[in-house]
Amino acid sequence: MQQSNARSRLKSKSDVMDPPEVQTSPGHHRSSPSTVAKPKSKRTKSIIFVIVACVTIALGLFFVCYSILSSRRNRSVSLRYSVIIDGGSSGTRIHVFGYRIESGKPVFDFGEESYGSLKLSPGLSAYGDNPEGVSESVTELVEFAKKRVPKGKLKKSDIRLMATAGMRLLQVPAQEQILHVTRRVLRSSGFDFREEWASVISGSDEGVYAWVVANHALGSLGGEPLKTTGIVELGGASAQVTFVSSELVPSEFSRSLDYGNVSYNLYTHSFLDFGQDVAHEKLSESLHNLAANSTGEGIVPDPCTPKGYILETNLQKDLPGFLADKGKFTATLEAAGNFSECRSAAFAMLQEGKGKCTYKHCSIGSIFTPNLQGSFLATENFFHTSKFFGLGEKDWLSEMILAGNRFCGEDWSKLKLKYPTFKDENLLRYCFSSAYIISMLHDSLGVALDDER
Numbered sequence: 001m002q003q004s005n006a007r008s009r010l011k012s013k014s015d016v017m018d019p020p021e022v023q024t025s026p027g028h029h030r031s032s033p034s035t036v037a038k039p040k041s042k043r044t045k046s047i048i049f050v051i052v053a054c055v056t057i058a059l060g061l062f063f064v065c066y067s068i069l070s071s072r073r074n075r076s077v078s079l080r081y082s083v084i085i086d087g088g089s090s091g092t093r094i095h096v097f098g099y100r101i102e103s104g105k106p107v108f109d110f111g112e113e114s115y116g117s118l119k120l121s122p123g124l125s126a127y128g129d130n131p132e133g134v135s136e137s138v139t140e141l142v143e144f145a146k147k148r149v150p151k152g153k154l155k156k157s158d159i160r161l162m163a164t165a166g167m168r169l170l171q172v173p174a175q176e177q178i179l180h181v182t183r184r185v186l187r188s189s190g191f192d193f194r195e196e197w198a199s200v201i202s203g204s205d206e207g208v209y210a211w212v213v214a215n216h217a218l219g220s221l222g223g224e225p226l227k228t229t230g231i232v233e234l235g236g237a238s239a240q241v242t243f244v245s246s247e248l249v250p251s252e253f254s255r256s257l258d259y260g261n262v263s264y265n266l267y268t269h270s271f272l273d274f275g276q277d278v279a280h281e282k283l284s285e286s287l288h289n290l291a292a293n294s295t296g297e298g299i300v301p302d303p304c305t306p307k308g309y310i311l312e313t314n315l316q317k318d319l320p321g322f323l324a325d326k327g328k329f330t331a332t333l334e335a336a337g338n339f340s341e342c343r344s345a346a347f348a349m350l351q352e353g354k355g356k357c358t359y360k361h362c363s364i365g366s367i368f369t370p371n372l373q374g375s376f377l378a379t380e381n382f383f384h385t386s387k388f389f390g391l392g393e394k395d396w397l398s399e400m401i402l403a404g405n406r407f408c409g410e411d412w413s414k415l416k417l418k419y420p421t422f423k424d425e426n427l428l429r430y431c432f433s434s435a436y437i438i439s440m441l442h443d444s445l446g447v448a449l450d451d452e453r
């Protein structure tokens, strides 16, 4: 009752005086007419409060934006750049690294603004017959890098090209011609470049670099040697094994590396021709020769190609670029996908030359490898094939066997329906790859199928 009287009282005095409708719940007593004054001062107070709040928020936002922008500007001001071109057999990749020096060490972050990479196929080794052709590919990579490095920093940013197994497989004159063209492009790129910074690196350098990168990324570089992580890397034309071994390592496989005040005695070896693509081509060639020399109807089963795939007219097209042009296939193979037979054929290939082993034990061919100790990362093709089959870390090897059995035993037409987006040449690799991975890691290097490492 009181409320309504007060309201009607106010009403009678003057509409002007009407305060904004303040909804009060029943039992709330509206206070005396001074409320007329009060709502106004109250209103003023709330307006002032809102203004102060807005100004505070605006200042706060300005401060946050300023500090983000200035830290980003500082970061870009303090960023240095290095450019590396990885000349692999299956493709050439350029990596642009932005990094800062903190307490004397490079600190990389792989965020959008400070790391970028681009891969072009085919690799440098595909230009063996046409070295001049490589300039277009290298120029495109350099242009990509120049877009990522501030103009004023080009001269202070080094650019290096390191070619690996694909180039090692070429004759030296062809290698030199390709490097000559590559150096010419890099010399005029505007980056900091020296002639010797474009080269074909040795297999042991390739293995050591992979080991350093992995342990830098894992934070174990600089720590105890036996707590570092080994690397098994399955490239297109070569495979590398590098790790700290407590076994005595013959000098031809031994590399010592000092980092900070720790020195690491590494075993490292690059198995040339045992990269996945070259090994697959070698197996196909040996099956073809078997067929060509057989007295029967000359058809030999190929256990590493799923049944139903027509090899005769396709084999030439499906080899990796730098191999297909060799024109040495008159296919008389019959696709007869069978994982265990493919695995035994791959194993036989990995054991070729074992008779010439002069060490206490040889794992692949006549090459010494100590027993693998400590934990390992399996990279490149190990990763690509594992990802294709969707394998997790748990029971990785035994899961790979199951996946390989399924894939090799599947009919080609069904695989094409299951993987409609895959090109034949890419889909064809997974039967051999799964079998090759098992025959390399388990059958040859002795990694147990249930090895948790």
Ligand SMILES: Nc1nc2c(ncn2[C@@H]2O[C@H](COP(=O)(O)OP(=O)(O)OP(=O)(O)O)[C@@H](O)[C@H]2O)c(=O)[nH]1
Pocket: 087, 088, 089, 090, 091, 123, 164, 165, 166, 234, 235, 236, 237, 238, 239, 275, 276, 277, 380, 381, 384, 385, 388
């Ligand atoms: N399945 C699959 N394989 C890939 C993919 N990308 C690259 N590869 C294969 O992975 C292997 C390559 O690893 P890379 O490091 O590119 O090998 P590479 O450096 O060209 O060869 P190397 O000169 O021996 O080091 C080659 O056999 C490629 O065919 C991919 O996306 N999927």
Ligand SMILES: [Ca+2]
Pocket: 088, 089, 164, 235, 236, 380
């Ligand atoms: Ca590689």
